[in-house]
Amino acid sequence: MQSIHTFLGQNTENILKDIETLVRLESPSKDAEAINKVQDALQAMLEPFGKAERIVHQLGDILHVQIQGNSSERVVLLGHADTVYPHGTWKNNWRLEGDRVYAPGGYDMKAGIVQAIWALKAVMNEGQRPNCTIDFLVTPDEEIASHAGRPHIERLATGAKAVLVLEPPHLNGDLKVARKGVGGYRVFIRGKAAHQGTEPENGRNAIVSTAHLIGEVIKLQNLEKGTTLGPNVIKGGSAMNVVCDEVYLEIDIRVWTEDEAARVDNAIRAITPLEGTTYEILDGLNRPAMEPSKGTFALLEKAQKIANALGFNPGAARVGGGSDGNFTAKLAPTIDGFGAFGANAHQKELEYIDIPSLAPRAALIAGMLLEV
Numbered sequence: 590m591q592s593i594h595t596f597l598g599q600n601t602e603n604i605l606k607d608i609e610t611l612v613r614l615e616s617p618s619k620d621a622e623a624i625n626k627v628q629d630a631l632q633a634m635l636e637p638f639g640k641a642e643r644i645v646h647q648l649g650d651i652l653h654v655q656i657q658g659n660s661s662e663r664v665v666l667l668g669h670a671d672t673v674y675p676h677g678t679w680k681n682n683w684r685l686e687g688d689r690v691y692a693p694g695g696y697d698m699k700a701g702i703v704q705a706i707w708a709l710k711a712v713m714n715e716g717q718r719p720n721c722t723i724d725f726l727v728t729p730d731e732e733i734a735s736h737a738g739r740p741h742i743e744r745l746a747t748g749a750k751a752v753l754v755l756e757p758p759h760l761n762g763d764l765k766v767a768r769k770g771v772g773g774y775r776v777f778i779r780g781k782a783a784h785q786g787t788e789p790e791n792g793r794n795a796i797v798s799t800a801h802l803i804g805e806v807i808k809l810q811n812l813e814k815g816t817t818l819g820p821n822v823i824k825g826g827s828a829m830n831v832v833c834d835e836v837y838l839e840i841d842i843r844v845w846t847e848d849e850a851a852r853v854d855n856a857i858r859a860i861t862p863l864e865g866t867t868y869e870i871l872d873g874l875n876r877p878a879m880e881p882s883k884g885t886f887a888l889l890e891k892a893q894k895i896a897n898a899l900g901f902n903p904g905a906a907r908v909g910g911g912s913d914g915n916f917t918a919k920l921a922p923t924i925d926g927f928g929a930f931g932a933n934a935h936q937k938e939l940e941y942i943d944i945p946s947l948a949p950r951a952a953l954i955a956g957m958l959l960e961v
Contacts (some may be wrong), residue, residue, distance in 0.1 A: 590898050593711045593955045597948040604707050604947050605690065607634065609683050611699040612692040616649075618671040618733045624649030627670040627699075631727055634706050638713075639725075646737040649729025653741065656709065658719035664961055665724045665745050665921070666954075667913055668702040668755040668928075669731030669738065673935050680938070689931070689941040696940045701755035701928020702727060704947060708954035719958040721750055731913050734875045739916055746917035751888055751924075751961050753954065754914040757934065758926035759906035762946075764892055765925035766885050769815065770850050770878035771911035774840040774857065777869040778802065778825075782834035792832025793865030796825055799836045802868060805860045806840060809853050815845045815909075816853060842874060843909055850874045876911040877919065884922030888961065892924060895956035899949045927954050 597604070610630055616623045628650045632641045635654040644651040649670065658664075672694030684691040692699075705725070712719060724745045728738025735742065746752050758764055778799045783792030803820045810818050818840055825836030840857075844850045854873050862868045889905055896903050906926065914925040930946035933939040 590895065590952060590956055593715060594899055594948060594952040596711050596714050597707060597951045597955075600707065601944065601948055604703060604951065605944065607703045607706070608692070608695055608700045608942070611703065612695045613682055615674065615676050615682070615693065616670055616672055617675050618673070618730055619648060621647060621649040621729070623676070624670050624729045628652045628727065628729070631670070631702065635725060638709055644741065646729060648737045651729060651738060651741050652727040653745070654725045656719065656723040656725060658722040660721055662721040662750045663724055663745070663748070664719070664721045664958065665726060665749050665752040665917070666705050666755060667742065667752055667917070668698060668705070668727045669913065670727050670729055671732050672697070673732050674937070678937055688944050690944060691938065691941045693940060695942050696757050696929055696931040697934040698756050698928050700942050700947070701757065704929060704951040705755050705927070705954050708951045708958060711952065711955045712958055717959065720961060723958065724749070728913065735913055735916070738913065742913050742916050743920060746920040749921040751922050752914065752917040753927050753957060754912055754923065754925035755928045756912050756914070756925050757928045758903065758930060759908060760932060761904070762901065762930055763904040763906035763926065764889060765908055765914070766881040766889055766905045767845070767907040768879035768911050768915055768925065769843040769845055769909045770847070770874050770915065771876045772842045772872065772874035774842065774873055775871040776802065776838040776840065778836040778838060778862070778866060779869070780834045780866040781832070783832040785830045785832055789832055792834070794832050795836045795866055796833045798863040798866035799823065799825065799838055801863050802838070802860055806857060809856050811849070814849055815843070816849045817843045818853070844874070844878055846878050846880060850878065876915040879911070879915040879918040879923065879925070881918070882922060885918070885924060888922045888924050891960050892953065892957060895960065896953050899952050899956075901949060927957070
């Protein structure tokens with residue numbers, strides 16, 4: 590591993606150049622043309638390793654490159670090309686300050702994809718091939734629920750020996766073995782309008798019914814189990830002297846287990862509206878909980894052994910946010926957080942990558958490709 594680490598350390602400047610190439614190709618979710626430019630650049634970087642497959646989608650292409658290993662068993666490297674930043678959000682898309690580079694979408698997660706590409710280069714430089722065949726998949730819409738990417742993620746994860754997600758590690762550098770299931774409910778609460786001064790008794794107040802609904806929803810939280818519900822968006826009413834006849838409500842949901850997701854979902858849909866009002870409840874969990882398996886912890890043990898040889902010691906993190914690893918954990922042993930060390934994901938002008946960590950964390954990926 591030391592020779593791989595040395596090779597990557599000597600190429601840190603080249604790794605940074607490749608990250609800069611992707612970062613300067615701004616790629617906000619839903620901008621298919623912009624996302625496809627990133628996929629074009631990634632395809633050029635990956636084609637030396639295997640034939641690229643481009644799956645066209647209106648949200649942006651899905652890029653899949655299969656790299657032959659020493660066996661037909663498969664390991665999936667999973668990343669996404671979209672970012673949360675609209676075009677022109679940052680004044681300067683590439684800002685070097687000491688050991689940090691500030692760049693939109695660099696930490697989350699273009700640097701992780703580049704690290705994996707350089708991990709492959711390091712393995713090839715040693716005259717070796719990955720132990721398993723690699724399915725390198727980059728999707729276009731992770732930041733907006735992965736409707737385009739999910740079928741392809743699940744297809745490749747099915748039967749895979751492992752899935753390594755190229756998202757950033759936890760803030761202290763730990764790998765992620767569990768993520769909460771994430772989703773949201775859209776609720777339309779409908780009542781009946783009436784004049785508040787002359788005939789309020791003929792109205793049915795949707796705001797009052799919404800307040801009742803929110804109170805019942807909050808009762809479903811279980812903080813000891815990590816189940817949270819956030820009624821965080823609400824719109825309704827037309828005028829102060831009109832009984833409100835319609836409210837729109839959005840409720841965030843986060844759970845550690847599928848059992849909790851089912852409990853909450855059943856209970857929310859069973860809440861009885863106040864007399865004369867109705868609830869239309871749409872959506873729910875859109876990413877299942879990423880629950881660790883025995884295979885996950887066996888994979889973690891290998892990763893920790895490799896990392897220790899490289900001079901760092903990642904632990905096992907459980908985090909509240911979701912990723913595409915949420916879709917794969919039931920299908921194959923999955924570990925998230927193999928991407929770049931840094932901080933401040935989704936924070937304008939503050940998201941950064943730690944430059945000295947690029948080589949050792951890319952070497953960790955290379956080690957996993959050789960060991961798994």
